[in-house]
Amino acid sequence: MVRPFFHSYRTDPQWSARLQTADPDADSPLVQIFDVEQERVLTTRQNSSAFRHQVELWIEAAEQLSGRSRLETDSGLVVRIPLQPPLSINRPWLQADISEAYLFLDPKSKALPFLLLISREGKPYVLDIKEQPQDFLKEQGLLRYLKK
Template identity: 30%
Template sequence: MGFGHSNTWVMLMIKKISVVIVLLIMFLQPKVISAKGFKYVEIFDPKQEKVVKVVQLNSEINDMVSSWVKNVDSLYGIVDPITDDGYALRIPLDPPINVETKCLKGLINEVFILIPEKQPPFFMVFENESKVNCFSFDGNIDELSKALDFELK
């Protein structure tokens, strides 16, 4: 393996690690809550390393995502699901939902949907501060795009 190939690999790993760190910071940072208590969906673009759109949570989005999460039935099968392309959505659920499936049990108040360009989309749920689970996504990206007024593909 030559020096040029090794350098490319190192740069790729640094970029992936940077994207993961930015996503974790975005996902774990405390959110400012307005006086009215509105909740917002955040659409993050890893290529730009920033939130590119914020949409107020409404019943259509909340009900759509809640129904998808309640029907989660399998873990996401890709070993390294984090990519530096596509979009990552942080979706608060209001009210939080109680989920009882074969692979997810508990009260869920926030869901992340990652939509890579070259892999299937998936849910990411934080069970606690140290445990993240990824689940297969069986929702309709086009329907979600329409509800968010944002092209997710």
């Protein structure tokens, strides 16, 4: 059995370091697509306003923070989206400056995709995403990485 990549934000504080395999000399942080089963980054993309805007749309569509208590997954993809400068969120249920977003997608699971937001201070927030993000992934040329 493949060891879950994301055991828990609280028990494995170095979890995000596993995603940090892009060129450290790049001027802007890259968007990364991580395969959980293979435990490796499949591809990187230049970060753009389209990624930032999509994160904003997902946050605006959410009505509250998720009740998820576990972030474990055995399969699927994680899309890391750095947000520089941090994205200021001022919702009734969330006031924070978000510096990174991680989109969790698992086509083998019936669970909705979810978004892990990390504040500038390192505090995690989780949102369930009601819509399937395949259209956005297709626009960005990333849909082919999502295996069923």
